[in-house]
Amino acid sequence: MKTLLLFTLLFLTGNVISAQCSFDSTITSIPDLSGGNQVQCSDQVIVFTAPAGYDSYQWKYTFSSGGSPTNFPGETSNTLSIVAGDLGFAYVFVTITDNGCTEDSNEIMFDTWIFLSPAISHSSDTDLCFGETSIISNAFGGPQNFRWYKDGVIVQEGTQDFYVVSEAGSYILEVSYPQCPNQWLSSGVPVPFTVTGEAVTITETDGTLFTTENGTNYQWFLEGVEIAGENTFFYTPITTGNYTVEVTFQGVETCILISDIYFFDILSLEDDIFNSVVYFENTVAKKAQFLLHNKTNLAIKYSVFDLSGKKVISASSNASAIIIAADSWKNGLYICNITSALGNMHIKLVK
8 A cells, every 4th residue: 555655656567477488478457556656546447457258267365565465256257357456466367278278467467546544623612602603624634625514514625725604513534635536535523513593683673672582681772872671572662763773592512692782762752753643641541541632533553562661551452541551560661662654752751
């Protein structure tokens, strides 16, 4: 066998035994293994051919010139096909018999390239938080082409000897060398990565801000300042400003991720709509109730939330006067969201 650093030792060598029969016993090969071409890729099929028409043939091989031969079982025609990697290194010849005379052919030597199997170099920390990345790379020099696999599927192929991991999965590397570009060697043992968490975004529905429900802890912020007690996956703002939410995910790692800024405008209707079309007669409860005026009989939906984000009432109406009873409410501050075809508004109520 040969390594990348060794040279071919023999080009073509003949048996020591002198010709003793009158027929031609010279064998040839495809590919031609003469002239310094003995080193082959391990998947190369080599076809040896002896002159046809003789009584019998037995193909043989040795691991040294003139060494003790071994028969190729069942190979008794004038041709022999083998895969180079099945033997790795050998001298091949054939014993021919014709008209009672037996003679060995010349020997043809072949060798195969031996390449270092790849290994993946990576950080010892393979547990990532969402949004983090880690670089895995080929550990040894020499390969020319690289295939990176995640869970058995190619995710990158080419001459780049590293891959940026951002997703959970098991990663394997295959490489090929310049001498045998179609012969791929695998790193074998996969490198597993985990990813804890997910993208944290803010969406708005009927004046309430929502984020992912998959976290274990939440904290909302206004202008970068923590909003005390706001620790659920939703929050109903009571003022215009820039909001963010911090979400904790508990997995293999404990990961704290924060959203992008979301600008919320409490004044989503024109001032005249607030003041003259839909408005509360009282925003402080009188006799445990609130009176909501709807002068143009708009189809509106109203929902009331306490400061923990819990909805205490929700209804729809197009009445010109709507009484919202608060008998069962605890004393405190509430937010009423009103939605119509014209837009939304958010009003503080005190019980």
